[in-house]
C-alpha cells in the first residue's frame with residue numbers, strides 16, 4: 001500500500017513525468033526502472049538461464065544494472081516491463097483470494113502509479129519498497145494476480161486525456177480522504193474524497209487502541225510541558241476527519257493528526273481518521289485510548305472497498321472510476 005511517511009514529501013514528486021498526452025503511454029515504452037537496492041554493498045546480481053536474477057537472497061525480473069551514486073555507493077536498478085514488475089506488486093497489496101475485478105482494479109492503479117513515476121531526474125523510476133510500491137520479486141508472484149495483470153494489460157487511469165495521479169490505501173473508513181488536506185497540496189479534482197459504502201465489513205473499518213498513558217506522555221509530552229491531562233479532536237475537514245489533536249498538559253498544543261500518528265507509531269494509530277482520543281484515569285496505571293476509522297492515509301482507491309464492491313458484481317473500471325471520480329480507464 002502507498003501508506004508512507006515518505007509521501008509527506010508531497011505530491012510534487014509524482015508529477016515529474018512528462019504529461020504531454022497518451023503518446024507517453026504507448027505499450028512499447030511500458031518499461032520502468034525499479035530500484036532494487038540503494039546500496040549493493042559489493043554484491044553483484046547473478047543472472048540465471050531463465051532470465052531472472054538473484055540478489056539479496058531473492059529472485060527478480062528485468063535487466064539489472066548498477067549505477068554509481070554521488071556518495072560513492074552503488075545502486076542496483078532493474079529495467080523491466082511494467083506488467084512483469086506488477087506480478088510481484090499486486091499480490092502484496094491485494095490478497096490473491098480476492099475477486100478478480102478487485103485484483104484487476106489494483107493492477108490498473110498500480111500500473112498507472114508506476115508509469116506516472118517515470119522521470120529523467122534520477123536513475124530509477126520507483127523504489128521496490130513502501131516509499132513507492134513494495135515489490136516482492138519472483139517469490140511474491142501468484143497466478144491469480146498474474147491473470148488480473150494480463151486481463152487488464154495496457155489499461156491505465158486517465159484524466160482529461162492524460163495520466164491520472166493515483167493513490168491507494170487499505171481501508172478508507174467510509175469516506176476516502178481529500179489529498180489536499182492529507183498532503184497540503186492543490187488536489188486533483190478526482191482526489192477530493194468520496195463517500196464509500198463498500199468497506200464497512202473491513203476488519204479495521206473501526207479500530208481502537210489502548211496504550212499506557214506514560215507511553216503517550218513520552219511520545220507527545222514535549223508539546224505540553226511533559227504532562228498530559230486532557231485531549232480533544234478539532235478542525236474537521238470536509239470528509240469529517242479532524243485535522244488536529246488538542247493536547248492539554250502544563251501547556252496546550254494543537255498537533256496535526258499526521259504528527260500525532262507519527263509520534264505514537266503507525267501500528268498504534270492505524271489511520272489519519274481519528275474518532276476519539278481520551279485519557280482513561282479509571283485504570284491503574286492510567287491508559288490513553290485512541291479510536292479511529294480505516295487503515296492508511298485514505299486517499300484514492302480503498303482496497304477493502306474494492307474487494308467488497310467487486311463481490312457485488314462491479315467491474316474493475318467501475319471500481320476505479322468510483323474511487324477516482326471523473327477519470328476513465330483507458331487502454332493504450
Ligand SMILES: [Zn+2]
Nearest residue numbers: 172199302305
Ligand atoms: Zn473505503
